[in-house]
Amino acid sequence: MGAPRALMGLCRGPTLDTQLLKAAVAAEQGLPLHNSVGLTALHCLCENEAVTAAALEAVLPCGPRDLALARDRCATSPLDLLCRNGAVSVAMLEVVLAWCGPELVEDRCGSALHVLCAARCATAAALEEFRSPEYFKALCTRAPKGAFVAGATPLRTFCENEAASLDALEVVLNFTPSSIDEVDDAGAGPLHYLCANAATTPEMLRRFLAHCKSIPSAIEAVDEDGWTPLHYLCRRPGASAALVRALVAAGPGAAAAVDDEGMAPLHYLCWNERAEPGAVLALLDAAPDVAALRDAEGATPARYLAKTPSLCSFDLLKRVAARGVGDAKVDARLVELKDAAAAARVAELRDRVAATADAHAAAWRALAKQQLDRGECAECLRLFAEGAARCPGNFALAHRGATFALFAEQTADRVALGPFAVAAALGEGDVAPDRSPDYGGDALAVYRGAVADAGACRRLGDAVEAAATAAWLERRRAGATDHAVYDVPATDLPEPARGYVRALVASLAARATLLFPGTFAGAPARVLDCFFVRYDAERCFAEMRDHVDESAVSVSLALNDAGDYDGGGLHVAAAGNVLNGPAGSVFCFPGAITHGGVAVTRGTRRILSLFLVPDANRLAAQLLAVALLAAGARALVAPQRAAPRFVALRASAAATAELRERVRGLLDGLAGNLADGAAMPESAARLEAAYGADAYDAMYVGLLECFMDLKIDFDMGDDDDVLRPTAHACTDPADAVTRAKLAPLYAQAMGMIDGSEPQVKLDIWRLVVDKLAARVDMENQEFGAWAAGVLQGG
The missing domain is CATH 2.60.120.620 (q2cbj1_9rhob like domain)
Structure with a gap:
């Protein structure tokens, strides 16, 4: 006969009737407890999310005292399943441990605290109950062979708990401060498993590391495979920049540690499909030389990154490869990614235009309607036509455009009309x-x-x-x-009705x-x-x-x-x-x-x-088409921007004096705030020369150029006004710093163009192209659309 099928079925059910469970236990006494894969009815019950303490009390008597610790062919016991069950409670654990008895618990689990630290109900409140004296002797006890993890302390067990929380971790750390560097039989300590745990937050890691100050060796300890806690962190799903920074700051030597395969943490991080790109940059910044390390197979971190499509991008691979050594496969992947990134940027712009087509169309329609209401009918017609050409996906504008096209060509055909009265x-x-x-x-x-x-x-x-x-x-x-x-x-x-309507409309329009x-x-x-x-x-x-x-x-x-x-x-x-x-x-x-x-x-x-x-304007002498079309274009792509810091002024004596004052203030401030040893930007010398020559246009453009150089190439300290050369290249259009620096500079340049002389406009556009667009490898129009999207919050 097989295992007790009725009891197993009841233990798997969505509702658990205690009386039925007891009756099934009594009826199936003497039958084998295990099925062909080693499962018992208690396994099924402990895995059931409907499990209760009463149900456990009803089923436990179906077998011996160690039934809760019996393992199936996957080496999983009912107690293991109960601890992992999201419905587990302290009361359920107490029922199981009471059935097993203290001697069996100590022999097979280490202590009741080991069991609680492995359970999802290991909250701070539940752990506080273990402060009674009778439990203290077990706090640093190692779990015996056959327990959850051989040689594990309660702290080590808790650090692997996927339901671990900050408050509960603090309680366990206060219980067992001396076990921070205790390792299990695999050589891994609590910090190894805390770093591998997907539930670990940066604050939890920082709290643990604060307790490690008295035992710093725990931070860079290696297990039997040569892995440090940082290796574990770099292999876990969701490895983040905040976690990497916290661990590297506490133990910087771990970043360069290699395991038995010659792999540093950066190798594993670049191979991690679910890591954050920021984590790679954080580790690279902490230990840039590690990027040149080759593992036992001769592969650098860049090689692993090139093979991880979910993590790899052109800019990230370029940063890692730049710190490494030459690799033909990495170079080939960079070429592929650059092409893909360019295509993606084009697709992004296309999608953005499509997503905002209605807003664009609304701008054109509003401009046309405004002019129509003012009686500027000719401008209205031109604005509608231009809007239809620019926003072909908008029904209202497309209808206008098609209507204008239908009646644009004059027809000689006419429809006879009678007299009007x-x-x-x-x-x-x-x-x-x-x-x-x-x-x-x-x-x-x-x-x-x-x-x-x-x-x-x-x-x-x-x-x-x-x-x-x-x-x-x-x-x-x-x-x-x-x-x-x-x-x-x-x-x-369709034709011929279409042709008749054109002739009819021509006759009616002439009569009107x-x-x-x-x-x-x-x-x-x-x-x-x-x-x-x-x-x-x-x-x-x-x-x-x-x-x-x-x-x-x-x-x-x-x-x-x-x-x-x-x-x-x-x-x-x-x-x-x-x-x-x-x-x-x-x-x-x-x-x-x-x-x-x-x-x-x-x-x-x-x-x-x-x-x-x-087809005329009320103000016949005023030609508005060019100005209104320009306004329509700005409504389509230009951001809502604050008033520019510098505005174009006529080169009058007063304007020149005001501009000279601004130039002098910038140059004097630059000389006084530049960090020791930092080179003055070349644009400052050109601005000084323009100031000396009292050349208005050259000062106006030079002021913008010098400001661009300072904004892009320097950073000002948070605690002082010292300008220091930046370490940020500002070449990645997706990077937050690049977006924060280049997009406002574009808006400022566009503001300074307004009202300027033609040559000044040309010089400003050259600055935009050379200093802004070229920096992120974009064409002028593409950069303008990108900057507009950034300033609009895109």
């Missing part, structure tokens, strides 16, 4: 107060006319329905008043310039938008609330007859009229008047809606 007279007071279009003295009115061929309009309506492949879509049209429209853009139409001559003032009428709207009684869009358009002049053309629906029509708020008509009816009116679409109560009403603006 006033359908509703308006006054200047009927224009929305928040709009300021210049109607040039035109008599404001809603004009009514017609397309001669009404059948063509009906056929156009049918073509529009066919073009709406999925459905008429609701779009937010952010005009002067935000409103929703169920529409199909004119750009969605005649009806509103003062508004267009001889300028051609340009299409700001053109789309088809559907009012449907049976669907969710039956009417359009009153609003104003973003156009100077709007046109509404009926595409089907009034008999196809009930209700509907153009509501003119100022006149109180509802205007409507059969297919082909046209209403032309100022876009700034309040109007809406009357609700359709039956059937479907279809119209063409056309927005027109004059």
